[in-house]
Amino acid sequence: MLFRRFSLIVYALLILIPLLVVMLTSVKTLQETFANPLAFPEGGIKFDNYIAIFQEQTMAGYFLNSTIVTLFSVTLTLLFASMIAYGITRLNSWIGNALFVLFTLGMMVPAQVIMVPLYSLMLDFGLTNSLVGLILVNISSTLPIAVFILTGFMKTLPKELFEAATIDGAGNWQMFAKVAIPLSLPSLSATAIFLFVMHWNDLLYPLLFITDNAYKTLPLALLEFQGQYSTNYPMLFTGVIIASAPMVIAYVFLQRFFVAGMTAGAVKG
Template sequence: MLFRKFSLLIYALLILIPLVVVLLTSVKTLQETFRDPLGLPDGGFKFDNYVAIFQEQTMAGYFLNSTIVTLFSVSFTLLLAAMVAFGITRMNNWIGNVLFAVFTLGMMVPAQVIMVPLYSLMLDLGLTNSLLGLILVNISSTLPIAVFILTGFMKTLPKELFEASTIDGAGNWKMFTKVAIPLSLPSLSATAIFLFVMHWNDLLYPLLFITDNAYKTLPLALLEFQGQYSTNYPMLFTGVIIASAPMVVAYVFLQRYFVAGITAGAVKG
C-alpha cells in the first residue's frame, strides 16, 4: 500500500511539475523566463501575454478555425459512424463482417503513408487551403476508429428491442433514431470526446494542407512562436494554455459520460 501511494505521488509530480512550469511561464516576460525558468515572475503575476496574444496575433481567427473544423468533423464523423455501425449490426451476415473488416483495416494505415497521394487528391479537387478540405480529411481519417468503437457497443444492444420495434412496424431508420441512438448515448459521448481531442490537437493535416494564415488552426498557429534560432516561450506556452482550455472544460463537464462510455459494453448482460 505504501509503495502504491509513493508511486501515485511520483506520477502526480511528473504531471504537475510541467503543468506548473507552463502556467508560470505564461505569466512571465521572455527575460524573466531565461533568467529563472522555474521561479516566480517579478512583481507578481502578469497577464500581458494573454492580452497580447489576441491583440498582436490573429489568435481569435485561429481559435474560430479550430472550432469550426473540430465541431463539423466530430459531428459528421459521429453521424456516419453511427449509421455504418447500425448497418453492420443489423446485417449480421458475412457482408456486415466484411464491411467491418474493411473499416478495421483502415485503422492500420498510418497517416504518413498516404500523405503524398492525399495531398495530390486534395490539390486536384481544389480543397487545399480550405476548412472544408480539412473537415473532409478529418472525417475520412477518424471514421474507421469511430465505426470500430460504436459497432462494438451496438452489438451488445438487446436484439429483442429491435424485434419488438419491427413488430410495431418501425423501419430501419426509425429503429436507428428511436432505439439505437438513445441507447448508444454513453458510447457516442465517449467517442465524441475522443474525436474532439484528436481533431482539436491535430497538426499533421493543417501543416500539410494549409499555408494561408486565414485558414490556420491553433496547433499550426503555435508554430509561429518558434523560430530557427529562438523561441518565444512565454507566448508559446500562453497559446498552449488557450488551446488546451476547451479540452479541459469539455472533459470536466462530460467526464461522467466519458467514463460511462468507456465502461458501457464491457460486460454483456
C-alpha cells in the same frame, strides 16, 4: 499499499511539475524566463501575454477555425459512423463482417503513408487552403476508429428491442433514430470526446494542407512562436494553455459520459 501511494505521488509530480512550469512561464516575460525558468514572475503575476496574444496575433481567428473544423468533423464523423455501425450490426451476415474488417483495416494505415497521394487528390479538387477540405480529411481519417468503437457497442444491444420495434411497424431509419441512437448515447459521448481531442490537437493535416494564415488552426498557429534560432516560450506556452482550455473544460463537464461510455457493454446482464 505504501509503495502504491508513493508511486501515485511520483506520477502526480511528473504531471504537475511541467504543468506548473508552463503556467508560470505564460505569466512572465521572455527575459524573466531565461533568467530563471522556475522562479515566480517579478512584481507578481501579469496577464500581459494573454492580452498580447489576442491583440498582436490573430489568435481569435485561429481559435474560430479550430472550433469550426473540430465541431463539423466530430458531428459528421459521429453521424456517418453511427449509421455504418448500425448497418453492420443489422446485416448480421458475412457482408457486415466484411465491412467491419474493411474499416478495421483502415485503422492500420498510418497517416504519413498516404500524405503524398492525399495531397495530390486534395490539390486536384481545389480543397487545399480550405476548412471544408480539412474537415473532409479529418472525417475520412477518424471514421474507421469511430466505426470500430460504435460497432463494438451496438453489438451488445438486445436484439429483442429491434424485433419488438419491427413488430410495431418501425422501419430501419426509425429503429436507428429511436432505438439504436438513444441506447448508444454513452458510447457516442465517449467517442465524441475522443474525436474532439484528436481533431482539436491535430497538427499534421493543417500543416500539410493549410498555408494561408486565414485558415490556420491553433496547433499550426503555435508554430509561429518558434523561430530557427530562438523561441518565444512565454507566448508559446500562453498559446498552449489557450489551446488546451476547451479540452480541459469539455472533459470536466463530460467526464461522467466518458467513463460511462468506456464501461458500457463491459458487463452483460
